[in-house]
Amino acid sequence: MTNEEIKNMKELLNQAVAPVSDTALRRDLWPQMLSKLNEQPLPVFRVPWFDWALAAILSAVLIFFPGSIPALLYHL
């Protein structure tokens, strides 16, 4: 593909899709921002689901195979 083809497509596009001429913001969006901040408090702390899964597997191993505890402590 050549730059000529890109130029042709630009011309074709310009027949239907005009560049946005008015990009000026009509109003202050801070009130909207403030209400979003109030509506959705930021999550304080999130633990990914796979961390919970790992913790569950480890707990199950320790409960059902308590003999593995010394081995685990040795490897720590």
Add this chain to the structure above:
Amino acid sequence: MELLERFATGDLEAFEVLFRQHQKEVYGWIVRIVRDTGIAEDLTVETFWRIYKHRAQFRPDGNFRAWARRIATNAALDHLRHARQETTLPESLPCVPSPDGAVSRETRDSINRAFHELPAKYRLVASLALVEEESYADIAQAAGISAALVKVRVFRAVRILRKKLQSLRAEVATK
């Protein structure tokens, strides 16, 4: 303490100052991508929400403007990905007025439809590079990709558009 340092530590007043300084520019960038003023306003707020949420990742010695533009581009791209499933054209889409009648209107509709059916990442570069004539370097910085990749995506977007237009013309011809 500097404004950006205060922002990074979660100072809401500092965030408000930054918001008021940059909202026009962020909005102006987003509206060029999504081409709908109402959606662009919502995405501007969404962008600053993401900015505030990830403020701890911002280095106070960094470029806030470039960081904000990149987050804005990602927010707009996410919107295009979701909006693509609904193929209706936005009401406020700016179209070039045409002096002649039905045939050229049909052609314009075909081009519009082909443009809106582009996959999101190609529509992003097509909007910015082909319609808005932004430089590849600016698009690359905003999208967090290389200028070479922008060029590749422009080529692919043109190829997809050409194929779509050919098939749409064939559809019209068979009617």
